[in-house]
Amino acid sequence: MRSFVVATATAVVVALTGGCSSGGSGDSTDPPETDDQSSAATPDTDVPVVDSEACEEVRTGIAAFNDGDYAGTVEHFVAAVPLAEDQDDGSALAGDLVEAVRYYAELDAERYPEAARSSRQFAKYKAITLGQCSPVGTEPESPGTDV
Template sequence: MLSLRTGPALALGLALLAGCGASSESTRPDQAGTAATADPCIEIRAGIDAFNLGDYEETIGHFRKALPLAVDEAKNDDSQKAADLVEAVTYYAELDPEKYPEAARSSADFAKYKAITLGQCVAVEEPGSDEPPPVAT
């Protein structure tokens, strides 16, 4: 999760998020069953966007939508990476909205899961590149 209030490294992450064309598009009911809606990263990025705006209820909503998608992916991918994403999404989906700001500032778990969600769902721009990379899925 990213916030300008939680340090300079996070501000860099926010710039990367903005630079890579991350979308706050969320899953729409009329898209059910399409490949685009099966990607938990769509909801994770939307949750990050909501967090950055200080809307913790919306943040939780997006992570709750991402959770079954991450679980479904993990059923087909028995890697540690897939399991880590499920764990991270579960943490953010279950965190009380009023605890988000303090957790972002001081929780080791928050930092650990932030690294997982950003690492798997937000592309990092290569130095010297004029073009933003495609969003990692």
Template sequence: MKTVATLALLAILAACGSSSEDEPAKPKLSAEKAAEQTCTEVNAGIEEFNQGDYAGTVTHFEKAKITAKVYAMVSDEPEADALLDAVQYYANLDPADYPEAARSSENFARNKAITLNQCADADDGTDGQKV
């Protein structure tokens, strides 16, 4: 799975060519679009977590790492870096460790607050307060 994520990131970055050799390469995704795509995967990962599918949770956070890296690269906002850190934490957490980490880890709690606040789904009426 990490190979697929790495290849996808490379594909995104390869598509970020510039029109002249004097201009630095810029990603094709805007900060807004990268954040949106990241949050789509984050919310899917949260849903998998809520259903007790921790392997599925990790899979979605692995996918979210790709666009979270682009988001952090194209945005000057510290929130982008915080979201990338949170996504990486959840993607790197072993599925078997999720239940205990959710109960007792300060890192889990801090990253939960970041992902819920930044990726709150206004359409579901919960304002990101998923359990």
């Protein structure tokens, strides 16, 4: 039952953070979407893995982004792709992380500032990466409402 509740809550969060956009969103800052079915199976536990090599690369990529080093951001997300794929256990959360990491790895460095301001996909994947790869012992950042 707990697994069902977690899976349902995850689906609601994804839908609310932009998961309801169409496959061809038309955002000029979004790389092409892939038809990846890696997250089709959902295991009994669907818990984010915050302490992993993939998340370490993600956090380093986020830090580079925050410093305005967009080329460094891309480098770290490119390095995170195989790590995220290796830890993909078939769960929805793992599949979401792989999808988010691929998005940021494929986004051209010069397109990062505009995508961060206007892309629904960027916001969706930001919520995923911050939610799953926040530093251990910290609360994940809210995915969009700055006060």
